Amino acid sequence: MIQLTYEGQTYVLEQNETVLDGLLRHEVDASYSCRSGACQACMMRAVQGSLPDASQYGLKETLKTQGYFLACQCIPTENLELGNAHIEVPAVVKNKTLLNNTVMRVLLEPQEIFDFHAGQYIQFVRPDGLIRSYSIASLPGVSIELHIERVPNGNMTQWIFEDLQENTEVNIRGPVGDCFYVPGKPEQSLLLIGTATGFAPLYGIVHDAIKHQHTGDIHIIHGSTVKERLYYVDELKTLSEKHSNIHYQACILKGEEDDSVTVGNIEEIAHSKAESFKNWSAYLCGNPDLVFALRRKIFLKGASNKDIFSDAFLHTKPA
Amino acid sequence: MATLYERLGGQEAVEAAVEIFYRKVLSDDRISSFFDGVDMDGQIAKQKAFLTMAFGGPHNYSGLDMREGHKHLVEKGLNDSHVDAVIEDLGATLKELGVDDGTIGEVAAIADSVRADVLNK
Numbered sequence: 392m393i394q395l396t397y398e399g400q401t402y403v404l405e406q407n408e409t410v411l412d413g414l415l416r417h418e419v420d421a422s423y424s425c426r427s428g429a430c431q432a433c434m435m436r437a438v439q440g441s442l443p444d445a446s447q448y449g450l451k452e453t454l455k456t457q458g459y460f461l462a463c464q465c466i467p468t469e470n471l472e473l474g475n476a477h478i479e480v481p482a483v484v485k486n487k488t489l490l491n492n493t494v495m496r497v498l499l500e501p502q503e504i505f506d507f508h509a510g511q512y513i514q515f516v517r518p519d520g521l522i523r524s525y526s527i528a529s530l531p532g533v534s535i536e537l538h539i540e541r542v543p544n545g546n547m548t549q550w551i552f553e554d555l556q557e558n559t560e561v562n563i564r565g566p567v568g569d570c571f572y573v574p575g576k577p578e579q580s581l582l583l584i585g586t587a588t589g590f591a592p593l594y595g596i597v598h599d600a601i602k603h604q605h606t607g608d609i610h611i612i613h614g615s616t617v618k619e620r621l622y623y624v625d626e627l628k629t630l631s632e633k634h635s636n637i638h639y640q641a642c643i644l645k646g647e648e649d650d651s652v653t654v655g656n657i658e659e660i661a662h663s664k665a666e667s668f669k670n671w672s673a674y675l676c677g678n679p680d681l682v683f684a685l686r687r688k689i690f691l692k693g694a695s696n697k698d699i700f701s702d703a704f705l706h707t708k709p710a
Numbered sequence: 711m712a713t714l715y716e717r718l719g720g721q722e723a724v725e726a727a728v729e730i731f732y733r734k735v736l737s738d739d740r741i742s743s744f745f746d747g748v749d750m751d752g753q754i755a756k757q758k759a760f761l762t763m764a765f766g767g768p769h770n771y772s773g774l775d776m777r778e779g780h781k782h783l784v785e786k787g788l789n790d791s792h793v794d795a796v797i798e799d800l801g802a803t804l805k806e807l808g809v810d811d812g813t814i815g816e817v818a819a820i821a822d823s824v825r826a827d828v829l830n831k
Contacts, residue, residue: 427768428721429758449725449758451751683748691733696754703748 396439397473404467410435410446411462426463433462439472451697453569456508479516479564480505484557485534490622493541494588495552497525498534501563507531508571509595510674512702515547516562523547526676526702527566528591530598535563538591538622542706568592570674570700572599578607579698582673584661584685586614589677592702594623596674601634610664611639614657614677618646661685662692669693672700679703714766714816718809724761727803732757734799741795744783764800764821776827784830793828797821 393404395413404413411433414421424432428448437458446465447455482505486498507513512526513535529536542548570592581600583593590613600609615621620643627639628651642653642660653660658681665671673689675682682703690696719726732754736742745753763769780788797818804814825831 424770425759425762426770427759427762429724429755429762429769431755448721679748686750687736690729690750691736695729696732696750699750 393467394470395467395473396471407466409463410460410465410467410471410473414462421462423463428461428464431461434459435462435473436460436475437471438474440467440469442471443468451569451700452573452575453508453571453700456573457569477565477567478503478505479562481560482535482563484555484559484561487551487555487557490538491619493620494622495539495541495548497537497539497551497555499537499561499563500534502560505535505563505566507535507566509599510571510592510700510702511566511568512592513537513566514564516564517547517550518559518561521547521550522564523707524567526568526588526592526595528594530595530602536591536595538588538594540588546707568702570596570676570702572596572603572605574603576607576672577603577605579605580607580665580671581605581609582661582664582668582671582689583609583611584614584657584673584675585612586657586677586681587620587704589675589682589702589704590623592676593674597630597637601630601637606636609634609637611637612642612657612660613639614642614644614660614681616644618643618652621652624651657681658685658688662688665692667693670698672698675699675701677702677704679705714813714820715768717813718765718817720767721762723807724758724765724767727761727807728754728758730806731761731800731803734803735796738795738799741792741799744786744788744792760821761800763824764817766816766820773824773827776824777830780828781830788829790825790829793822793825 395402402413402417411421411423422432424430442460446460450459480501480503482499482501485500488496490496507527509527509530512524514522515525516522525537525539527535528538539548539551541552585593597609597611621641624641631637631639640653642655642657648654668689671694673694675685682701686699686701689699736745800821801814801818
């Protein structure tokens, strides 16, 4: 007798009944459309219990890893707990360091267990309740590393840059996001492209790839308007010297080219990496227009949509 | 006797076809503007649903769903020539996957059968 737990209630499924049919039978307001495993309207997430392969068919690996599945295709073989797996925990600010005039590195120490994949993001909750999302630039360990760019007149970033003291306790929620490294194809070529602090998730992802002994070529392109807005240039040079499969390119739109920085258009630089992106994975983070344009072009140049992971950084609109 | 969907290869055929089809559609100047948008994951899911239907597979779309789903595009100028282009790209996709002309014809006929609903006629 299979049981589903969802929103605090337990539902018993009939023999060979799908999760969707079971929930609807119990008059739960579950979303659906095609009921054929194609449209993904019925996507849900299991936080406990293993899922039959058929229920995850066609989903991106990062969604599968997080337990997402299609309810209309899921006939469970064991009890499932459905839900979100987002938690909120307190975290102490351990360190605040300016990486350049506009980017602050903040290290947070969660006070309770907080699991995540490098490249996902958290909701940073200020003591007064104001919330902003920031990407995780580190692997799970003692601290969570964030790269925070100062937003002109930004409520949160002004506070972080000017007022936030070390040892302040904040809350963090999450983790959220589908832009992270999934082991399984160690020889695959990877293309990591980030603008400004879109580099943060990529920094985490490249370390995750290294940790999983990725052997395929890893191309990292960090783009910004001017050289002063780049950061971690030396760190990446060192990383690429240490690992022969890591190829790093910092690029700017305006300024002087030198031995660490190219002047050029980030899209053109991306395209120059290969004739075809078939069988590549791409991670695209930062400026939304660029992320969406690159995603489409990389797909058209052969990469499977399932291998394209993106995180467009959208600023909070002023009230 | 195997159904069209079974002959084509079912869900796996849809999976193999959808990205090839979507790339053709995005590169087809006659119709690419109808696919301008940033939700690629959502669009690909819709294409999967469309292909599942066109391959004779299980689906739950009513004529009303097709009408309402395409109404905003009809308002933007969607017409027969665009439906023709989509069916052409679908045929080219199947040819690339090695499907024979007869079977392609069967798929085109199903796709064509929703023309009036899609165009809100």
